[in-house]
Amino acid sequence: MKNHRLHLFLRFVLLLEASLFSFACSSKIIPSIKPDRGLANTPPMGWNSWNKFQCDIREDIVREVADAMVTNGMRDAGYQFICLDDCWMQNDRVDGHLKADSKTFPNGIKALADYVHSKGLKLGIYSDRGRKTCQGRDSSFGYETTDARDFADWGVDYLKYDDCNLPSNVSDRDGYRKMRDALLATGHPIVFSICAWGFQDWMPEIGNLWRTTGDIHDQWDDVVNHVNENEQYSSRSHVGAWNDPDMLEVGNDGMTTEEYKSHFSLWAVMTAPLIAGNDVRNMSKETREILTNTEVIAVDQDPWGLQGVKVWEGGDGLAVYSKVLAGANKRAVVLFNRSAFPAKVTARWSDLGLPPGPASVRDLWAHKDLGNFQEAFQSDVPPHGVVMLKVVSQEP
Ligand code: GLA
Numbered sequence: 001m002k003n004h005r006l007h008l009f010l011r012f013v014l015l016l017e018a019s020l021f022s023f024a025c026s027s028k029i030i031p032s033i034k035p036d037r038g039l040a041n042t043p044p045m046g047w048n049s050w051n052k053f054q055c056d057i058r059e060d061i062v063r064e065v066a067d068a069m070v071t072n073g074m075r076d077a078g079y080q081f082i083c084l085d086d087c088w089m090q091n092d093r094v095d096g097h098l099k100a101d102s103k104t105f106p107n108g109i110k111a112l113a114d115y116v117h118s119k120g121l122k123l124g125i126y127s128d129r130g131r132k133t134c135q136g137r138d139s140s141f142g143y144e145t146t147d148a149r150d151f152a153d154w155g156v157d158y159l160k161y162d163d164c165n166l167p168s169n170v171s172d173r174d175g176y177r178k179m180r181d182a183l184l185a186t187g188h189p190i191v192f193s194i195c196a197w198g199f200q201d202w203m204p205e206i207g208n209l210w211r212t213t214g215d216i217h218d219q220w221d222d223v224v225n226h227v228n229e230n231e232q233y234s235s236r237s238h239v240g241a242w243n244d245p246d247m248l249e250v251g252n253d254g255m256t257t258e259e260y261k262s263h264f265s266l267w268a269v270m271t272a273p274l275i276a277g278n279d280v281r282n283m284s285k286e287t288r289e290i291l292t293n294t295e296v297i298a299v300d301q302d303p304w305g306l307q308g309v310k311v312w313e314g315g316d317g318l319a320v321y322s323k324v325l326a327g328a329n330k331r332a333v334v335l336f337n338r339s340a341f342p343a344k345v346t347a348r349w350s351d352l353g354l355p356p357g358p359a360s361v362r363d364l365w366a367h368k369d370l371g372n373f374q375e376a377f378q379s380d381v382p383p384h385g386v387v388m389l390k391v392v393s394q395e396p
Contacts, residue, residue, distance in 0.1 A: 083126070266386070
């Protein structure tokens, strides 16, 4: 309840700030310098090569991923960016430029970007603000302007910028700001994803998204830890600037289907980027159904862009998360059971910040309206599972 009041207050402050800002710009009190350039107005959705392929990524795999995302319904469900992670580049620069590894990306990045674009998708790339990437390939320190220009010329739409092998005399903020400025100077819209394994206050000013955590692993306990860490910064994310608890592990086989449903639901209620990390060319029906559940995706992509928060916590690992959705008195709700035993979990309207009286409840995994309920809704929740709901007050 307290969290919802805080959210409503913050939303009011943001709206006020936005109105004052646009008044100030239009009346020339301050020049127009919108840092996010209108990019990533909802959390980015896409696919990234790292979780599944690590350094074994090749151009033909990326092309097949693009094909698969068209035929398996992911593109139509909202996944947009196909992102290369580490190891796409050679170990050393050629004539001062980063160059794609000629064995694994023989046609270079521009041809790949053209292919991805021809499928109605966008291309993401990876570099690092230090002297070498985390896997020891060449990276962008000292070459920010050249690299940003090359990325723009190749038609790249998204940059994940890592934090390994740093020079000792550049602050985190300055390292990332330098690349942000270089990207802006190209005039080409490139989403800027900061990967520095933890939140710092300057990040929302500089990136469109920033990692709030270390690297995710395909294990239940790790998913729970990432949720706990990410939720601490819920008030810091806003439209164009998102908390990123790291890419999805759905479909990578380290967890059960129930656990993957929880992972996906929690990312959506936390308004996190939805970047699939599995082999989408070849996935089970269960995995595809999770990744393309458009009702859950709609929660993540809600236009108000508010991050859901924990509004109730019981003993034994039970919790209720709630996200304020656009419109009057609408909530996305996750009843969460992180324990190893089945349990009943209750969402109370008072905890969700909804008025007492009837509210409609829809189950977003069963795709079923459950009817109107007064004051609360209770459900059985399986071990390591969730029930995900949309609750809409029927009070005028
Ligand atoms: C870091 C990042 C990962 C991945 C690897 C690649 O660990 O946090 O997401 O990009 O580097 O080397």
